[in-house]
Amino acid sequence: MSSVSREQLRALMGEVLATGGKALPDDDGALLADIGFRSLDFSELALRVEDEIDAELNFEAAGLRQITTIADVLDLLTEIQDQ
Amino acid sequence: MSESSPELTPVPPATVVLISGASRGLGLAMVTDLLGRGLKVAAFARTVTPELDALAAAYPATSHFGSVDITDDSACQAFVKEVEAKLGVIDALVNNAAIGQDSLHVHTPADRIEQIIATNLTAPLVLTRFWLRRLLGKGRRGRLVNITSICGQRGYPGLVAYSATKAGLDGATRSIAREFSGRVVANAVAPGFFASEMSAVLGQTQLDAILRRTPSGRLTTPEEVVPVVRMLLLEETNINGQAIVIDGAGSI
Numbered sequence: 001m002s003s004v005s006r007e008q009l010r011a012l013m014g015e016v017l018a019t020g021g022k023a024l025p026d027d028d029g030a031l032l033a034d035i036g037f038r039s040l041d042f043s044e045l046a047l048r049v050e051d052e053i054d055a056e057l058n059f060e061a062a063g064l065r066q067i068t069t070i071a072d073v074l075d076l077l078t079e080i081q082d083q
Numbered sequence: 084m085s086e087s088s089p090e091l092t093p094v095p096p097a098t099v100v101l102i103s104g105a106s107r108g109l110g111l112a113m114v115t116d117l118l119g120r121g122l123k124v125a126a127f128a129r130t131v132t133p134e135l136d137a138l139a140a141a142y143p144a145t146s147h148f149g150s151v152d153i154t155d156d157s158a159c160q161a162f163v164k165e166v167e168a169k170l171g172v173i174d175a176l177v178n179n180a181a182i183g184q185d186s187l188h189v190h191t192p193a194d195r196i197e198q199i200i201a202t203n204l205t206a207p208l209v210l211t212r213f214w215l216r217r218l219l220g221k222g223r224r225g226r227l228v229n230i231t232s233i234c235g236q237r238g239y240p241g242l243v244a245y246s247a248t249k250a251g252l253d254g255a256t257r258s259i260a261r262e263f264s265g266r267v268v269a270n271a272v273a274p275g276f277f278a279s280e281m282s283a284v285l286g287q288t289q290l291d292a293i294l295r296r297t298p299s300g301r302l303t304t305p306e307e308v309v310p311v312v313r314m315l316l317l318e319e320t321n322i323n324g325q326a327i328v329i330d331g332a333g334s335i
Contacts, residue, residue: 050220
């Protein structure tokens with residue numbers, strides 16, 4: 001199974017934000033609340049990743065966690081691709 | 084994650100519509116109406132009828148029909164991909180396919196109950212999930228119309244499992260409207276009894292009783308439901324998460 005690199009994830013996240021007329025800041029510590037990245041945006045990003053790897057991600061493997069920053073999103077999606 | 088609601092723009096009108104269960108009755112009437120108004124329309128049914136063949140010949144570039152059993156998930160998904168390749172991303176789904184019931188609950192075998200639920204509730208939920216994944220993954224927004232029934236809100240003998248599926252779909256409609264806030268407008272249309280095949284399950288005595296209780300004095304026709312579906316697909320309203328009853332006030 002191919003995987004999407006952190007750099008590619010960042011680019012896809014930028015595309016998702018761009019469709020909503022928003023921009024992705026350079027700082028991975030930026031708060032999602034501040035940049036307007038909502039849960040459906042996260043779903044859209046996850047579906048784009050699934051499309052790239054041609055498989056469904058297993059979110060149950062990720063467990064419960066706080067996702068508040070850009071880095072949190074990139075970490076989670078990097079981690080669960082390997083599950 | 085941020086859940087504050089920014090100022091959302093309305094979901095645009097449908098351009099490519101997929102309708103399940105379109106071989107006859109309301110499904111066929113919706114396909115005919117929307118093709119005539121210039122939309123791209125895809126539809127499937129267990130059997131492609133001569134009526135659908137005639138529409139395919141009249142609208143070769145804007146229609147796509149196929150023979151698919153809605154309970155066959157992989158066939159449904161393959162059909163969706165075919166439609167995308169020919170007509171573009173499906174931005175509206177009308178879940179219309181359903182099977183009826185004509186038996187008291189105590190005389191309905193368990194496997195028939197399972198079949199009614201599989202066809203009328205599980206299959207549309209699975210198709211809707213697939214459609215939403217394609218839509219959301221492409222950053223698009225869309226409109227969903229679930230064809231339910233007055234049976235989802237009022238009780239009728241001989242329709243216990245059928246009623247359960249229609250109430251279930253009404254409930255799913257409300258939750259989709261919430262879950263896909265800003266991305267998808269979701270409504271249900273709940274017709275009263277048609278004076279057609281689905282209502283053949285009601286005896287003449289029951290039909291007479293319904294007619295007596297209906298202020299408009301007649302049963303609903305597919306042609307009376309089509310304009311409401313069209314409005315939900317094309318017009319800019321703030322109607323969302325509703326089950327709109329069309330029954331001549333028979334249930335009030």
